[in-house]
Amino acid sequence: MIAVKGYEGHKVAVLGLGRSGRATAKALLAGGAEVIVWDDGAPAREAAEADGFLVQDLTRADAWDGVRLLVTSPGIAHLYPKPHPVIAAAWAAFVPVDNDIGLFFRSYADREWDDFDIRPRVVTVTGSNGKSTTSALLHHILEECGRPAQLAGNIGRGVLDLPPARDGEVVVLELSSYQTDLARALTPDIAVLTNMSPDHLDRHAGMGGYFAAKRRLFAEGGPDRAVIGVDENEGRYLANQLIEGPGDDRVIFTSSGQKLESAAWSVFARKGFLTEWRKGRQIASIDLRQVVGLPGAHNHQNACNAYAVARSLGLGPKAIEAALHSYPGLPHRSQRIGEKDGVIFVNDSKATNVDSAAKALQAFQNIRWICGGLEKEGGLGGLLPHVGSVKKAYVIGRDAPHFALQLTGVEAEICTTMGQAVAQAFADAEPGDIVLLAPAAASFDQYDSFERRGEDFIRYVQNITS
Known part of the structure; x- marks a missing residue:
């Protein structure tokens, strides 16, 4: 696991004892924090107590004495449609609120990295649709090409449940708007926005709030490179906010259906063919029509996003193409x-x-x-x-x-x-x-x-x- 740094000897409260909550509590303990936990469900509290966690009712006013931080699970509402009572109590007690994603970004880097030949990288994938497929496909490509890789976040395992980084490893994190909305630290090396469509509007008080939650990953995270799907206005707006001029290739534009030959760096799919275009010339082309694990234009968009990240990590087009053909697909997705x-x-x-x-x-x-x-x-x-x-x-x-x-x-x-x-x-x-x-x-x-x-x-x- 990733031991949480910065809270040794401090009391930290954890709200929500599902997969991420329990992993968070263990990671905090591993980092030397004094951990108290709470869940609205009695069975979850009883299971946590049986595992040795200190369960304390965070709805009580006196529960906040000496608490340095509250870490909440992503599914718990913190603003809309209304704050959870425990989160509102933390605000009243002037206790900062974070989630496991924020703790991961604060704690993942280690002094051992100084001895690595290749620094580990973190890739985050968000958007309305295609997050899981893009993340899993990228993870598959990396492994097929011999790069050590881990898959976590909204898919796979909890982020703090990951083992410490290996030399040259790439961690691929699928992040929902629930996760990006609250994290106090967001520092990916590469960030991906797949696309945008209305979803979770009650949680974000409308489309503007939903987009704002996604945008934090780029505006506050400051990734070295961004891969942005520009088939919707939100993607076009975000990409434009990030570029410094027409020749800026720190942003890779992706699309399913549009030609993007004027962008400094783009990857797009049309009529079943993926094309990489950079600095005014075509670099590569892949026929996606025979890739069994990626049927349909929406999966071709996912392929563009995963391909763009893989290329920015230094992988060659032929190796990526071979990995695409061996991708088995994800359960419950085409x-x-x-x-x-x-x-x-x-x-x-x-x-x-x-x-x-x-x-x-x-x-x-x-x-x-x-x-x-x-x-x-x-x-x-x-x-x-x-x-x-x-x-x-x-x-x-x-x-x-x-x-x-x-x-x-x-x-x-x-x-x-x-x-x-x-x-x-x-x-x-x-x-x-x-x-x-x-x-x-x-x-x-x-x-x-x-x-x-x-x-x-x-x-x-x-x-x-x-």
């Missing part, structure tokens, strides 16, 4: 599950919002679309321009009738349950059809996570294909 009688089943349960579902719909033809769940703010209007390949929708979830009514121009059948939707979609399907789970909604009306929803889809599909 994941091919199986085939039966010419019908292919694809699990994209991670498509939890309109934008990510739209990208999934654009990646395939002849779609039998399983959708529905806990609808997010803004409705489904943004999906309707992208349903041309949908032969029929099979709607699941608690609000399936309301969801189906919004699918104007699409034949829709209300199935409610995953089992019924998979069975009916396969019964209707013809050879060449794709049964695609791309919910365009959160899972929490029926499942405790998008992973559980995807696993349920896989179970029903395997009953058909086995």
